Amino acid sequence: AQSVTQLDSQVPVFEEAPVELRCNYSSSVSVYLFWYVQYPNQGLQLLLKYLSGSTLVKGINGFEAEFNKSQTSFHLRKPSVHISDTAEYFCAVSVPTGGGNKLTFGTGTQLKVEL
Amino acid sequence: DTGVSQNPRHKITKRGQNVTFRCDPISEHNRLYWYRQTLGQGPEFLTYFQNEAQLEKSRLLSDRFSAERPKGSFSTLEIQRTEQGDSAMYLCASSLNSGGNNEQFFGPGTRLTVL
Numbered sequence: 001a002q003s004v005t006q007l008d009s010q011v012p013v014f015e016e017a018p019v020e021l022r023c024n025y026s027s028s029v030s031v032y033l034f035w036y037v038q039y040p041n042q043g044l045q046l047l048l049k050y051l052s053g054s055t056l057v058k059g060i061n062g063f064e065a066e067f068n069k070s071q072t073s074f075h076l077r078k079p080s081v082h083i084s085d086t087a088e089y090f091c092a093v094s095v096p097t098g099g100g101n102k103l104t105f106g107t108g109t110q111l112k113v114e115l
Numbered sequence: 116d117t118g119v120s121q122n123p124r125h126k127i128t129k130r131g132q133n134v135t136f137r138c139d140p141i142s143e144h145n146r147l148y149w150y151r152q153t154l155g156q157g158p159e160f161l162t163y164f165q166n167e168a169q170l171e172k173s174r175l176l177s178d179r180f181s182a183e184r185p186k187g188s189f190s191t192l193e194i195q196r197t198e199q200g201d202s203a204m205y206l207c208a209s210s211l212n213s214g215g216n217n218e219q220f221f222g223p224g225t226r227l228t229v230l
Contacts, residue, residue, distance in 0.1 A: 042223055092157070100165070102163055
């Protein structure tokens, strides 16, 4: 079985500052990795995904993430955040073969951008 | 492309009542997923369909829960004899199963409150 750990439940940051949201996963097989964002009372929107290839993945809204297999991490970064980035961020994994590609999510990190 | 839609958006019911939620996926998507999200947690997988076939059910899906996708298009999730512990956001997602690119698109969710 796979699991995802997001150690930071909340991350406060000032506008225009850089931010990193941490994600570690556990799996005995290769996985696909995802970051989703959830705004209040809305569904989840995909920010970026890692399937294979380059370990640095660029997504929407200026976010990027780096897959580190040795550290089993997939941390999300943005060099300069905006007030509109305030939301809940979820890291997720799925198994490429079998299992229907169902997603296993972490518990989420609330990013709060302050002026 | 109108995205994934879910109805109703909110449902308040009394303990012991039955409720049914509907999900309309993106039209060409052959996979449909149901997740449950409780406060402060990430979404948890409940079940998924490939076309009209229900291929996997989580242990979270007790006997009181039943899901259908009769014509391989929309899906319904029914909860019988609701309990207060069923209060959650129920999320539906759909994807096109083609190779490894299985991006799931999420609906806005149905928030269930059981009194």
